[in-house]
Amino acid sequence: MATRTDAPTRREQILKEAARLFAERGFHGVGVDEIGAAVGISGPGLYRHFPGKDAMLAELLVGISGQLLTGAKRRLAEADGGSAEVVLDSLIEGHIDFAIDDRPLITLHDRELDRLRDSDRKLVRQLQRQYVELWVEVVREIYPALTEPAARSAVHSVFGLLNSTPHLARPGSVPGRTTTAALLHRMARGAFAAAGA
Numbered sequence: 001m002a003t004r005t006d007a008p009t010r011r012e013q014i015l016k017e018a019a020r021l022f023a024e025r026g027f028h029g030v031g032v033d034e035i036g037a038a039v040g041i042s043g044p045g046l047y048r049h050f051p052g053k054d055a056m057l058a059e060l061l062v063g064i065s066g067q068l069l070t071g072a073k074r075r076l077a078e079a080d081g082g083s084a085e086v087v088l089d090s091l092i093e094g095h096i097d098f099a100i101d102d103r104p105l106i107t108l109h110d111r112e113l114d115r116l117r118d119s120d121r122k123l124v125r126q127l128q129r130q131y132v133e134l135w136v137e138v139v140r141e142i143y144p145a146l147t148e149p150a151a152r153s154a155v156h157s158v159f160g161l162l163n164s165t166p167h168l169a170r171p172g173s174v175p176g177r178t179t180t181a182a183l184l185h186r187m188a189r190g191a192f193a194a195a196g197a
Helices: 010-025 032-039 044-048 053-079 084-101 103-115 118-142 148-162 177-196
Strands: none
Touching (some): 010 103, 032 053, 053 084, 053 103, 084 118, 084 148, 084 177, 118 148, 118 177, 148 177
């Protein structure tokens, strides 16, 4: 996710450009030669890193689901018994970082998840369920009157709100990153408060 400061590996560069191109033109609208050109290698050179486009797509979608879950677990561990309010704010911040910084992956997930092999799609769904359940536990600690199904619905609704960032207007016509992140955070907390009222 966006917190890395070291230079990306060639494999990471390929995945980043593949995500961008797939999001812009669709999985079938992009060839390996175009992905290779975007990172300065020949299309066939990509096969030293990936067996094909399907493998890139799987690594992108399984990878981001795993990163979100790992990041949420890390945030919970870092809270180390802190208040549920602080934990929820941290979870929201982490998801906002993803939603703003990895917008092509949101588009890719929405459009191309069904193209994954069954085993990869099931793994994505399993990772996502675990991620949701971490949130549900924290939300119910803050709003104990919420039933599990209601808390789960609220979490999914907040994800829908946060994951709407690819539909924002062109870059430059919306507030800067800091302002957008703060707005999304307030809206997410407001949605949970409304659900728990």
